[in-house]
Amino acid sequence: MFMAPRNMTQAAFFVLTALADQPRHGYGILREVEELSEGAVQMRVGTLYGVLDRLTADALIVLDREEVQQGRLRRYYRLTDEGTAALTAEAERLAAGASAAKKRIAEGRRTPDGAPGTTGVPGTRPGLAGGLA
């Protein structure tokens, strides 16, 4: 039976993003996530391997190859087609959610003396998929 894909966690999202352009190994993912988020996201080692296991189990990533560089093992992972699709969908969902939030904040900022709660005329509801999906 088909398992409904539960919401992707933020950690999983950033791991997939780090792997989007090329295969990377665990420690490299850690550095790349920090770099692409400009230091905003600092994923912990303890978080990474759990995420890696789950993404592998869900077939969103696969073990690409294993290399030995200067005596140190490097285990490279890469996105599957399914992983790329999932990342793309998640990116659109995030963008849509962010867009919807911004619109609503702007709505709430309008003159608070206009009989709040009584009118409620939505007219055009923004919604999530506003020009994105």
Add this chain to the structure above:
Amino acid sequence: MFMAPRNMTQAAFFVLTALADQPRHGYGILREVEELSEGAVQMRVGTLYGVLDRLTADALIVLDREEVQQGRLRRYYRLTDEGTAALTAEAERLAAGASAAKKRIAEGRRTPDGAPGTTGVPGTRPGLAGGLA
């Protein structure tokens, strides 16, 4: 000392978004989240009250008023200024993350025969705050 705000959960984000334009009560938040996400997000009752408690404890929302409509109690919550700021910041973070992911997906889609792994020339790194923050 300043508490570093731990990452906002998706449930918290959607509750704040639902409250962004006007105060709402618990059950109304549930319906509004489902509506604004076009059915994509169906928050559970068990999730809601935990989120509401945490957001209240973090002073991102406050109890606005209590009404009795047709014998049923309605407990309305509204955003605080801090809550609006947090939601705005989170919306920008989500948009930036989504944007970064899309760019990287596009990068990975380029001709895969160009000596992968050896070059690694970053050139212009997109980063998260690409024209957003």
Add this chain to the structure above:
DNA sequence: CACGAATATATCGGCTCCCGATATATTCAG
């Protein structure tokens, strides 16, 4: 009138998942 659905509140146990700490091993700089 009885029943179910919708409205509206709230709690609890289980499960998933993130984080801090910890462990192991090699390379390189001081």
Add this chain to the structure above:
DNA sequence: CTGAATATATCGGGAGCCGATATATTCGTG
């Protein structure tokens, strides 16, 4: 030799989401 960086992995605690459950009123249907 020592410490930092690189690189792997595991474990326990705690936070947070979900399903189930409970209570109570209103309204529509039979």
